[in-house]
Amino acid sequence: MKKKLISATTTHFKTVFHHEPESIFLSPGRINLIGEHVDYNDGFVLPAAINKYICFAVSTSESDEFTLVAQDLNETYRFNWQNEIKPVDKMWVNYMLGVLHQLKVRGFTFKGLNVVFSSTIPMGAGLSSSAALECGFGYVLNKLFHLGLSREEIALIGQQAEHTFVGVKCGIMDQFASVFGKKNKVIKLDCTTLEHEYHTADFKYYSLLLFDSNVKHTHLTSGYNTRREEVEQGLAILQNKFSSLKTFRDVTAYQLNELKEELGETIYKRCLFVINEIKRVNEAVYALDRNHFESLGKLMFETHEGLSNAYEVSCEEVDFLVDFVKNEKQVIGSRMMGGGFGGCSINLVEKGCEEKLFEKISKAYFEQFGIQLNQYKVKISKGTSKVNKKYKAN
Ligand code: GAF
Numbered sequence: 001m002k003k004k005l006i007s008a009t010t011t012h013f014k015t016v017f018h019h020e021p022e023s024i025f026l027s028p029g030r031i032n033l034i035g036e037h038v039d040y041n042d043g044f045v046l047p048a049a050i051n052k053y054i055c056f057a058v059s060t061s062e063s064d065e066f067t068l069v070a071q072d073l074n075e076t077y078r079f080n081w082q083n084e085i086k087p088v089d090k091m092w093v094n095y096m097l098g099v100l101h102q103l104k105v106r107g108f109t110f111k112g113l114n115v116v117f118s119s120t121i122p123m124g125a126g127l128s129s130s131a132a133l134e135c136g137f138g139y140v141l142n143k144l145f146h147l148g149l150s151r152e153e154i155a156l157i158g159q160q161a162e163h164t165f166v167g168v169k170c171g172i173m174d175q176f177a178s179v180f181g182k183k184n185k186v187i188k189l190d191c192t193t194l195e196h197e198y199h200t201a202d203f204k205y206y207s208l209l210l211f212d213s214n215v216k217h218t219h220l221t222s223g224y225n226t227r228r229e230e231v232e233q234g235l236a237i238l239q240n241k242f243s244s245l246k247t248f249r250d251v252t253a254y255q256l257n258e259l260k261e262e263l264g265e266t267i268y269k270r271c272l273f274v275i276n277e278i279k280r281v282n283e284a285v286y287a288l289d290r291n292h293f294e295s296l297g298k299l300m301f302e303t304h305e306g307l308s309n310a311y312e313v314s315c316e317e318v319d320f321l322v323d324f325v326k327n328e329k330q331v332i333g334s335r336m337m338g339g340g341f342g343g344c345s346i347n348l349v350e351k352g353c354e355e356k357l358f359e360k361i362s363k364a365y366f367e368q369f370g371i372q373l374n375q376y377k378v379k380i381s382k383g384t385s386k387v388n389k390k391y392k393a394n
Contacts, residue, residue: 002026005055005120006387012071013057013116021057021116023144024387027136028053029121030128030177031208031346031378032337033201033288034296034303035281037311039171039191040228041235042247043278046188046285047173048201049181050378054119054132055387056140061112068096071118081112087165095133098161103141110145122374124216126336126343130166131174134158139179139384151383152194155179169225170339181383188285192247199288201380206293206332206348211361212374213317215342223313223341227270234271237263248274273310277303297333297348301326304335304345313340317369321345324361331357344376 006024013021028049035045061067064081070092077093079085085101087094117136121129135158142149149157155175162170176189176196185198217223231248239245241262242255248271256275260268280299287295304322308314314322318336322345325331330350337346349357354377362373 009055009057009118017114022059025056025140026053027132027384028178029132033186034284038277039173041274042192044281045173046186047177048186048380049177049383051381052121054117054136057116058140059114063112065112067114069116071116094165096137098165099134099138102157102160125212126338128174131178134161135175135178151179168221169228179383183382184380205351207351209347209349210344210376211321212344214371215317217342224339230267230270234267251275269310273306294332300333300335307336
């Protein structure tokens, strides 16, 4: 799959630009085991890069011209580095322009590039194809023009690109996971300091299985930004009363309850979710390190419950997928994953039962919603990287 992607991207590059690409890069999508909607709340998250990628085939150009080719969409965008960089009405272009803009405001300057990119990360499925595009492109520019950026800086530039050129006020989890991923490791990321540690992701008798609802999250931008505003408002109210509180990490259930009326029902339940979810991540890491998979699975179900009812970022279709597997004893944990309002559920499923389960759930899902369900059995893989020559297509 990876070889095929590299080969197809390279071949397309040669067709478009009539020469070999100078370099090839891979930038992965991500999963998140637990810790949802807490990255922008100073929490902990537990993501990992996966074996679904955006592949970039690139060469530098003598002029100031950037030629960006989105192979899968059959679209090309040309842009001159000397021109002002502003958002345009094409989303994929904005991810890339946003990165260029971030570099320009930091005072970097360079020549143009020829780029073809192609992807195996399903779009709008909550697997962070956008972070893979931003960070992958940042990584490419960093390598080809010797900008001297660290991986952390590349992730932060990707996040800023998304804030300024796409309008999603996202946290740092997706970009961080894409850039810092390691084979067979989940990353416990402290979103306040960006300190992180790797934990072995060996689920022994269980597989990580994603069910893609194929519901594209059209409300994601507005819903996501609203949630962020709500919890920021909540924290400000809490800090006003308890001046020693720095982040949600410091808030106790007692303090929250004391301000229940002032916070109002909606903000109260959003904050309660955040406090509980931050705790759950620590409990999940404890369980994972000790192979207590059933406890881990239980925490995943609890997260879903919170995301669906208190944080209200799930949807009917993904709720159905999680509810359905509660009656299947070979599934020990399940929850919606990512920003929400559609996308995938992540499941811990007993090895060997995956196909039968998919048959059953996809049938029920189709009967209920008339939508085809997709499944992805993902492997935890390394983060953004330059591809070794041996993979090049001939
Ligand atoms: C999206 C965002 F981009 C992340 O920063 C994170 O908040 C996630 O939703 C929810 O956990 O993927």
